[in-house]
Amino acid sequence: MSVMVSVIQPTESWYLILSAVLFGIGTVGVMVRRNPLIMFMCIELMLNAVNLSFVALASEVADIDGQVAVFFVLVVAAAEVVVGLGIIVSIMRRRTTLTVDDMSGLKG
């Protein structure tokens, strides 16, 4: 006689909550960190959180479009890395350390 073990199956909502949490971590990271590289990583985290929601929601509404969207987002994120690191490197050539607090020439 076998004992029935109720296994908790993760549903789409779990993934949505996880992605919301990741997105929140990314958002807070961009706002509180002062190193442009870390801020940049936080933006990537936000984009990947969105990817997770896309996949979860695609499985919920049973539509392939959401999964296809992830590929486009990945491409855009890669392009963003190239451009972002290019800008950061070109600034780093002029100075040895970089935090966003040093970037205060423009204000008013």
Added chain:
Amino acid sequence: MVLAAGLVGPSIPWVELIPILSLLGGACFLLLVGSLVPNWPRRGYAWVTGVSAVVAIVANAIKWNNLYYNKGALFLADAISIDRFSVLASIAICLALVMSALLVSAYLLRMNADGPELYALLLTAGIGALVMVSANDLIVLFLGLETLSLSLYLLAASNRDREESQESGLKYFILGGFSSAFFLYGVALIFGSTGSTKISGISEALSGNISVLRTDALLLVGIGMLLVGLGFKVSAAPFHIWTPDVYEGAPTPVTAFMASVGKVAAFAALMRVLMVGLEQRADDWRPVVWALALLTVFVGSILAVVQTNVKRMLAYSSISHAGFILVGVEAAGHMSGDGIASSMNYLAIYTVLVMGSFAIVLAMSGNSDGETNLSDFKGLAKRRPALALAFTVLLFAQAGVPLTAGFVAKFAVIKSAVEVDSYVLAVAAMVAAVIGAYLYLRIAVSMWLEEPVSENEISVDPAVVVVIALAVVATLVVGLFPELLLQATRLARFAPR
């Protein structure tokens, strides 16, 4: 293999895509031939850019004419919508592209640094903008937005010798990426609640559905995130913080480009998403747009008063212009009246005004591109009367003085707000216009009534003269014959779904 055999790709409407292909061809030509052939004739790069943009304008003008009898249609598996709304916005974008190419050529020749890169980036940014204004799929819209933004980040940071330019590039990049992530999250949530990323599909899903609590929550949060993302791009308060810094730091012709093209593309996309996709939920988004518009007109006008740098003043003035356009969008949200037409009218006029104004700032900014303080403009009337007169006309137009295009623009959005009984917003816009006038008058007063501080020779490049002349003539013609543009914008409709 078996699966792939059943897959049929969408048919590609090459003729409809001519404007985008023309800009793409120009960009590839510049990068390829530009790197193979080192010495181009003077202004050769600008010619290539200008010609590909003019081809796009002509193709769009023909499309505008052909669309006379039908209202437009969806192409590329419903990803692209070619209708008079997108065609009109495309024409405005390509016009701004031609003018920016002229300004960039003047700027690069003055610095002795002519090269194909900036022009190629202008063209790729233009492609992104054209995709944005005609996208009927939120993912395609996102791709257009990123094509535009990534090019703009590089353009802003393109002056390697000026620290402000680098700083503005970095700031724009971090905040732009941040806002894109919000936009994308909004797309994901709207996809989750409606089962479609197509703008027309969302509209269909919303018109037939029964409200379910969880789906509704997803949708409303999604709409909010989408508004945050696009609000950043159109620099609506409270998401405007990046605007003054980026506009001040970026090279002046680039500022002109992003102020005009960036705003036209983002507003056109915003209007299409709200008016076509989320038409059924207008009662949900209209109050948000109302609040954004109210805040933006005042923040732009009031903060402009305390600035001392002309580029920064114009940045705040562009924020306040964004507020006026949002007044038109709010009016459009009532689904009656002239909201869309007046917003498009404002966008077209704003494009020309901002181009002309920044062209004059470019003429004044000197070899370092940094002499843009208000004190540098003192006594301009005694040094270069024609330049001062042209700037005065453009500033008065931005303030909304009658007989100039700016008056027509402001009058049309306020009229459309009054027509749908949005009185609070209409009165707020009028009060903000009065506050904003102080800024424009302040620049005019220091040009005409104060003594010059600097005696440096101001050399104005012929390309800049062309842009200024075009802008001033367009301002006066539209100001004297407002019906020309208003009639065209009233025909700017979305394709039926």
